[in-house]
Amino acid sequence: MENNKTLHLLTHHRSIRHFKNQALSADVIHTLLEAAQRTSSSMFMQQFSVISVTDANLKKQLADITTYPFTKSSGHLFVMVADQRRNEFIGQEADTDTHLLHDGDRSLAAFDDAALAGQSIVTAAESMGLGAVILGSILNDAQQVIDLLHLPKLTFPVFGIAIGYPDEKPNLKPRLPLEAVHFDNYYQDPDKKTLDAYDQTIEKYYAQRGTNNRVETYRHHILHDMQVSPQKRSQILIVLKQQGFFEN
Amino acid sequence: MENNKTLHLLTHHRSIRHFKNQALSADVIHTLLEAAQRTSSSMFMQQFSVISVTDANLKKQLADITTYPFTKSSGHLFVMVADQRRNEFIGQEADTDTHLLHDGDRSLAAFDDAALAGQSIVTAAESMGLGAVILGSILNDAQQVIDLLHLPKLTFPVFGIAIGYPDEKPNLKPRLPLEAVHFDNYYQDPDKKTLDAYDQTIEKYYAQRGTNNRVETYRHHILHDMQVSPQKRSQILIVLKQQGFFEN
Numbered sequence: 031m032e033n034n035k036t037l038h039l040l041t042h043h044r045s046i047r048h049f050k051n052q053a054l055s056a057d058v059i060h061t062l063l064e065a066a067q068r069t070s071s072s073m074f075m076q077q078f079s080v081i082s083v084t085d086a087n088l089k090k091q092l093a094d095i096t097t098y099p100f101t102k103s104s105g106h107l108f109v110m111v112a113d114q115r116r117n118e119f120i121g122q123e124a125d126t127d128t129h130l131l132h133d134g135d136r137s138l139a140a141f142d143d144a145a146l147a148g149q150s151i152v153t154a155a156e157s158m159g160l161g162a163v164i165l166g167s168i169l170n171d172a173q174q175v176i177d178l179l180h181l182p183k184l185t186f187p188v189f190g191i192a193i194g195y196p197d198e199k200p201n202l203k204p205r206l207p208l209e210a211v212h213f214d215n216y217y218q219d220p221d222k223k224t225l226d227a228y229d230q231t232i233e234k235y236y237a238q239r240g241t242n243n244r245v246e247t248y249r250h251h252i253l254h255d256m257q258v259s260p261q262k263r264s265q266i267l268i269v270l271k272q273q274g275f276f277e278n
Numbered sequence: 279m280e281n282n283k284t285l286h287l288l289t290h291h292r293s294i295r296h297f298k299n300q301a302l303s304a305d306v307i308h309t310l311l312e313a314a315q316r317t318s319s320s321m322f323m324q325q326f327s328v329i330s331v332t333d334a335n336l337k338k339q340l341a342d343i344t345t346y347p348f349t350k351s352s353g354h355l356f357v358m359v360a361d362q363r364r365n366e367f368i369g370q371e372a373d374t375d376t377h378l379l380h381d382g383d384r385s386l387a388a389f390d391d392a393a394l395a396g397q398s399i400v401t402a403a404e405s406m407g408l409g410a411v412i413l414g415s416i417l418n419d420a421q422q423v424i425d426l427l428h429l430p431k432l433t434f435p436v437f438g439i440a441i442g443y444p445d446e447k448p449n450l451k452p453r454l455p456l457e458a459v460h461f462d463n464y465y466q467d468p469d470k471k472t473l474d475a476y477d478q479t480i481e482k483y484y485a486q487r488g489t490n491n492r493v494e495t496y497r498h499h500i501l502h503d504m505q506v507s508p509q510k511r512s513q514i515l516i517v518l519k520q521q522g523f524f525e526n
Contacts, residue, residue: 036405040313061280065288067453119468134515145393157284180464205315216428220367267382
């Protein structure tokens with residue numbers, strides 16, 4: 031089996047949700063941003079931005095939205111932003127039609143670029159001994175995040191990333207077996223037996239882990255979140271369109 | 279400045295488009311997939327799948343769609359798939375309402391998960407001395423990719439990744455300066471002077487690079503792609519909705 035330090039990091043990722051009370055230095059933050067900048071982007075359009083949330087009041091309000099106190103108590107908080115506004119600015123300077131920036135393709139490109147850069151930040155952080163967790167939960171109220179961070183049309187918050195010095199070392203959380211997520215040439219529908227075996231693995235993991243242990247299989251987890259979603263989150267398409275994305 | 283091998287990789291990424299005629303071993307492919315599997319996913323729902331395209335005819339057709347011959351001549355070709363079908367399968371087994379899987383929130387989650395895992399694959403590949411390029415261009419004809427790879431409803435091709443042993447070492451392509459993409463607390467609209475300076479940087483880069491050199495600023499590049507888009511690509515929202523995404 032191939033191995034090196036980077037592979038070890040990538041194959042031993044665990045999200046960290048308990049951080050020591052220590053802020054990241056400006057130097058470390060700069061290094062994380064360099065990793066984000068260098069990431070591939072769709073057609074070299076670099077359709078993302080990153081906001082460092084440092085204001086205590088903003089952090090508190092974001093923590094309320096995510097419901098996770100570590101949103102405000104981590105060593106640093108980034109919000110990754112899908113960004114077609116910069117391209118629109120260039121189009122407006124040249125007095126050019128900018129309608130293409132609103133279509134589904136460019137919308138996906140901006141979200142992809144933000145996600146790719148965000149994953150580089152996570153990996154870069156972990157390589158320095160930091161821990162991180164991606165906070166999709168900022169989308170519990172996307173409109174409020176837009177208002178708080180003054181996000182103009184053609185920008186959208188994709189996820190937050192809370193980063194800091196880890197104050198826990200959780201066990202690795204078992205992933206779906208490879209045969210359930212990887213196929214040769216053609217998509218394969220899920221296999222009941224594979225899911226049965228994975229249910230048992232996850233049930234054992236939840237029962238044995240040190241904190242927040244519970245009785246839950248993978249199917250339980252998926253079914254629960256299929257039945258309930260925060261109302262504002264299930265209506266996010268309205269906000270996406272208000273911001274000028276997925277218009278056509 | 280912080281440094282380690284992983285940071286060096288991340289801050290020296292260049293996309294590779296010329297590969298040696300050498301296929302990746304099964305062992306290397308397995309390692310890349312392990313990196314994908316371990317990546318964070320939205321609410322631990324693992325809403326992505328990966329297809330290894332090995333069939334020569336499929337590769338040829340995908341190369342025609344992307345217009346890049348290296349799509350079929352790289353050492354390996356992955357297609358990252360946004361996948362809510364696995365969750366739908368679990369919902370159908372339990373005879374549960376699955377409508378939430380079609381909303382904008384779950385659609386974005388699936389695309390995010392696929393992009394995050396894809397970026398882990400790129401970083402893992404580069405750590406082994408391989409080169410990679412992300413192929414958003416498979417979306418030049420999303421419907422055909424869906425047909426070719428037998429992608430059912432609630433799945434969607436996000437991008438391809440061509441990987442192989444590099445047969446080039448391009449210069450690092452200059453990125454937008456940090457002040458154009460990173461802000462404290464509040465979004466900042468682009469600054470004309472920053473874009474002017476970056477235009478000059480990019481113009482010099484394109485003029486001096488070894489292959490495919492040309493006279494083009496960053497603004498030229500952005501403006502060109504704002505005015506023309508492959509027709510099927512600019513109508514991708516229709517295909518997204520046909521596949522059951524972004525329904526509400």
